[in-house]
Amino acid sequence: MISIRTRLLVWIGLPFVLLGVAALIVGNLLLSRQINSTFDAMLLNAAERVERRVYSVDGELRINTHYFSISTLGSRGEGKIFYRIRDAQGKMLAGFQGLEGPPTPVEEPVFYDTRYAGNALRAVAITFPVQRSTQRSTIEVIVAESTETRQDLINDFLLTLSGLVAAGGLIAVSIALLAIYQGLAPLKAISRSLRRRSPNDLEPIEAAVPREVSALVASINGLMARMRQSIHNTQQFNADVSHQLRTPVSEIRALAELTGRQCEDAAARRNLQEIERIAEGAGYTVQQLLTLAKTRHELVDTASLAPVDLGEVCRDACTEAIARIYQRGQELEFHDNDSGSRVMADAIMLRWLIQNLIENASQHAGGGQPYRGTIHVAALHRDGKPALRVSDDGVGVSPDELQHLTERFYRASPETPGSGLGLAIVDEVARAHGATLELASPPGKGLAVTVTFPTAPAAG
Known part of the structure; x- marks a missing residue:
């Protein structure tokens, strides 16, 4: 049978475990969404900065490479940055030719996941107009960043959150153990009191206990009272039986002895002597039964x-x-x-x-x-x-x-x-x-x- 302490620990600890797991799952979703949103915003900002570096010379588009750089705050110098700049005719202006474009037409900034050179990337594609001689044209800019940086950041946050959840769980379980110990203290006190008693001590339990335990104590005291009454009735019955049997057995013995003295028939006298012997044995057995009843070890205090x-x-x-x-x-x-x-x-x-x-x-x-x-x-x-x-x-x-x-x-x-x-x-x-x-x-x-x-x- 499972103990009360174990049951309380299970019913207190199990919700904490479920809440901790739920907190980690929800935290992972929220952190991933927030961190990805922040990184995407920085990636878009990096792509938009390219617009300020493009100019036209004799109808040809040029990029100011002297001041040109692409970076994001999230890379912390650890991630990899890839980019591609093309005009409306598909002519490469700068960047990596093999970088894959967006899956849909670029009318608004488009974010998508792709791979390049064995790297998992998060990319953004935007278009903006440029003045090309007497004509207006558009160019497409794609900036991609490797995803390990943002994943490492998510993992760091989750690791910190897991530590906080684990520490909170340990504190909660410790508090629960202390509360269970204090809550079960009255039951332990009653148990110790009963163990210290002799097996035949059926006196009521006198102890100040909480209301929840008082019903149990009252039931135990009621059981002890019924046992005392049953033992008393048994002892009284034994005494009554012994008294009621000893008297007629003694009378039979005395009558057989008296009649045997007055009887002249030898055979009848022998029968009377046998009756006297049997009556004497019966009286002794009744006395022994009474003694056995009084000495029963479970009835001795x-x-x-x-x-x-x-x-x-x-x-x-x-x-x-x-x-x-x-x-x-x-x-x-x-x-x-x-x-x-x-x-x-x-x-x-x-x-x-x-x-x-x-x-x-x-x-x-x-x-x-x-x-x-x-x-x-x-x-x-x-x-x-x-x-x-x-x-x-x-x-x-x-x-x-x-x-x-x-x-x-x-x-x-x-x-x-x-x-x-x-x-x-x-x-x-x-x-x-x-x-x-x-x-x-x-x-x-x-x-x-x-x-x-x-x-x-x-x-x-």
């Missing part, structure tokens, strides 16, 4: 992130998960290798990330069998940036499955309990914080998930 201690958040998440881990016969080990590392984060979402990583290792590290090993949580530095790593000593994941682990509802071992949303939530939280997520599963070493965060800016 990164402007609200604050510096938090990564090691401290890891320690709190481990403290919250340790009882559940011990009940499953597993161990939880925390290493704070780089105490004091601070990252720009939402502390609650960061704790959700760590908890989901711990829960994922707890449920899936053993593959199809319950895991009985240790889950390692570490806060560390990686390539100069703060990072956290959660790893296990389980069976690991094949390389083909590794790239699918962050997909929603994907589970490497479908027979194990879980919602298939844990690593999807981790991926969303990492993207919301501008962090990179790396999953590795070397043969025989389980799965290791590393989240590397951008360095938090120094205080002050």
Whole structure:
């Protein structure tokens, strides 16, 4: 798409170019006409001066060659002058015999173009009466001048005019560029303001702009308002769905558990226990869906992130998960290798990330069998940036499955309990914080998930 600056330059520059070309064409016509008219007048004056040099002696015409000369002001000593003087009978009195005469009878001064001795000439032919003894006669005078002088003069004028037009065009384009720059400044200011914002900052644009731009700003603000309302409605819908689903699922679970205690039929009791298990999984999935909805990276306002201690958040998440881990016969080990590392984060979402990583290792590290090993949580530095790593000593994941682990509802071992949303939530939280997520599963070493965060800016 062509930019506004380019379009303005084209629409401003193109008329100037056309006007410049038109000015050169019109200037060439006017200058050629004026210069040719001036040169023709000087050529006629030179021919008329010959009349004063002709006299009669004993009936014979003579020319006063002592004072005879032909020149024009336009020749400047550079052009060539040719002439021919004949009487009415065609007898040559002086000049060049081969000089061609006019194409029409000479009753008035006749101007015409001709060639002689390889020269392009502009000639004038006139006749005037002379007294020849007792008779009156006429003589014909032709004076011709080479045309290169007048053409050189026209070219000089055109060259000067072209320089003036080019200089005027450059000045006009420079002024146009300055005007375009100043005119587009409000749009650039709005663009810079939007680029500096976080991707999720949907606050209205507050800027003093010209009337022509105010409509655009109003449209953008209206779009942002509709997006904020849509996001709010989506979040509210997710919360309502979660609340409305968790309550009946909890009731089903409680009812199945209570009925199972009172039931004496073994088969029915097993069915009730299965219902209780399914209800528990459904409740967990609903909770995970709500967490996923809250952690969608495009809905997180990164402007609200604050510096938090990564090691401290890891320690709190481990403290919250340790009882559940011990009940499953597993161990939880925390290493704070780089105490004091601070990252720009939402502390609650960061704790959700760590908890989901711990829960994922707890449920899936053993593959199809319950895991009985240790889950390692570490806060560390990686390539100069703060990072956290959660790893296990389980069976690991094949390389083909590794790239699918962050997909929603994907589970490497479908027979194990879980919602298939844990690593999807981790991926969303990492993207919301501008962090990179790396999953590795070397043969025989389980799965290791590393989240590397951008360095938090120094205080002050």
